[in-house]
Amino acid sequence: MTKRLQSKYKLDRRMGENIWGRAKSPVNNREYGPGQHGQRRKGKVSDYGIQLRAKQKLKGYYANITERQFRNIYAEASRMRGATGESLVGLLERRLDALVYRAKFVPTIFAARQFVSHGHVLVNGKRVNIPSYRVKPGDVVEVREKAKNMALVLEAVSSGEREIPDYLEIDSKGMKVTFVRVPALADIPYPVQMEPNLVIEFYSR
Known part of the structure; x- marks a missing residue:
């Protein structure tokens, strides 16, 4: 990293x-x-x-x-x-750390990079620890079970500081997000x- x-x-x-x-x-x-x-x-x-x-x-x-x-x-x-x-x-926006940040699993983009590097994220059920990993439309990204109760995650999920964009389909309860499509500048x-x-x-x- x-x-x-x-x-x-x-x-x-x-x-x-x-x-x-x-x-x-x-x-x-x-x-x-x-x-x-x-x-x-x-x-x-x-x-x-x-x-x-x-x-x-x-x-x-x-x-x-x-x-x-x-x-x-x-x-x-x-x-x-x-x-x-x-x-x-x-x-x-297709970077894994950017997606984790957009999904509000963590409070900052810097935390997203560290969160991914520490192996707290699954992509299509497989652990990925590379922040620059490039997701594709249809990929499902989720927080690993052990990380779902981390204070950092709970703070971010409950925060009203940011809105989740419509090119992501979020499952807040399961802490999963589907990358629906590659966004245009106006969507970000x-x-x-x-x-x-x-x-x-x-x-x-």
């Missing part, structure tokens, strides 16, 4: 947005960036800077996956039919505006 070296909420403050829509995000109280120079007046951002920011925001949202992983996902999306930006977010409940088109421009320079 890739180690997340920096504080996850620094991304919120660096972007000046509540990336994950959490009530505890420090950007709710301090909209300026982190560090001693965070309150400096910001100058005009170049086109490159805007594209980089869009890339860092989207990459960071998915538990800050590595640059190599993200670039590989972009490369695969660029080879697919249709709009590359739509394909990019569709591939990101991002708390802030994501701009995959700018990410495509960044990589295709």
Whole structure:
């Protein structure tokens, strides 16, 4: 598992947005960036800077996956039919850790990565511990019996913080979710505006 070296909420403050829509995000109280120079007046951002920011925001949202992983996902999306930006977010939403997060089995995307890595998840009845595992339409993902009473899981399931999108079919009692279809950008409940088109421009320079 890739180690997340920096504080996850620094991304919120660096972007000046509540990336994950959490009530505890420090950007709710301090909209300026982190560090001693965070309150400096910001100058005009170049086109490159805007594209980089869009890339860092989207990459960071998915538990800050590595640059190599993200670039590989972009490369695969660029080879697919249709709009590359739509394909990019569709591939990101097919990650097992993203699905576990969307199904509200855990409270954060970072917890989802750890939850999967620790072997608490079954895909079609088989244990999978790879966060980047790619689910397919029709796959059934469920929490293992031993993990269903974990405090982390119970907190997330009872939370009203997020809605479950309609491209997932949820069985809350059994803690199971079926991945119905690959979502389009408009279907994904991002708390802030994501701009995959700018990410495509960044990589295709």
